[in-house]
Amino acid sequence: MTNVCENGNAKKILIVSYSYSGNTHRIAKEIRMAVGGDSYTIFPWQPYPMEFSELLRQVKEEVKTKYRPRLLPVNVVSANYDIIFAGSPNWCGTIAPPLYSWLYYSKLDGKIILPFVSHCGGTQGDIQKDISRLCPKSEVRETLYVLDSTLDDGRTFPDLLARWLEKNQIPHKKKGKENDDKRLV
Numbered sequence: 250m251t252n253v254c255e256n257g258n259a260k261k262i263l264i265v266s267y268s269y270s271g272n273t274h275r276i277a278k279e280i281r282m283a284v285g286g287d288s289y290t291i292f293p294w295q296p297y298p299m300e301f302s303e304l305l306r307q308v309k310e311e312v313k314t315k316y317r318p319r320l321l322p323v324n325v326v327s328a329n330y331d332i333i334f335a336g337s338p339n340w341c342g343t344i345a346p347p348l349y350s351w352l353y354y355s356k357l358d359g360k361i362i363l364p365f366v367s368h369c370g371g372t373q374g375d376i377q378k379d380i381s382r383l384c385p386k387s388e389v390r391e392t393l394y395v396l397d398s399t400l401d402d403g404r405t406f407p408d409l410l411a412r413w414l415e416k417n418q419i420p421h422k423k424k425g426k427e428n429d430d431k432r433l434v
Contacts (some may be wrong), residue, residue: 262286266336272367317350342374358386365393
C-alpha cells in the first residue's frame with residue numbers, strides 16, 4: 250500500500266478497474282504511475298462477447314436492469330484504503346456492470362471515490378451521479394472522461410490527467426518525472 254498526503258493526512262490509494270478493450274487498463278496504469286497506490290483489475294466470471302452486436306445487446310440489457318455480474322474472486326480489501334480510483338469503460342452512458350458489481354458489494358462508506366472512464370465518443374452520462382447513488386456514504390468526486398483516441402497522442406491525456414488530479418487535490422508525479430519522488434499538487 251502506498252500513501253500520499255492529502256491536506257496533510259496520509260491516505261492509502263487503490264486503483265480498481267474493469268477494462269473490456271484494454272483502454273481503461275491503460276488509464277489505470279497511468280494513474281498508478283502518477284499517484285502510486287495498489288492496483289486491482291476486476292474480471293467478470295463470464296467474459297463478455299467479442300462480437301460487437303452481441304456485446305451491445307447484452308450491455309444494454311444489463312445496464313437497463315442494473316445487473317451485477319458475478320466476479321472472479323477479489324483479493325483486495327477495500328477497508329484498507331482511503332482513496333479509491335474506480336475505472337470502467339463508458340457503456341450506455343454509465344459504468345460497466347462489472348465495476349457496478351464491485352462497487353455495490355464493497356464496503357466504501359467514508360471513502361473518497363475518483364471515477365474514470367474510457368469512451369469512444371458516445372453518450373457521457375453522469376458517472377459521478379451514478380456512483381454517488383450506488384455509494385451514498387462515500388465522497389464521489391468529479392469523473393475523468395478519456396476519449397480513447399487521446400491515449401495515443403502522447404500529449405492530451407497526460408495533461409488531462411494532471412488537471413483532473415490537481416482539481417481533485419490529489420498529489421501526483423507529472424508525466425516524464427517518474428524518477429522524481431516528489432508529489433505535485
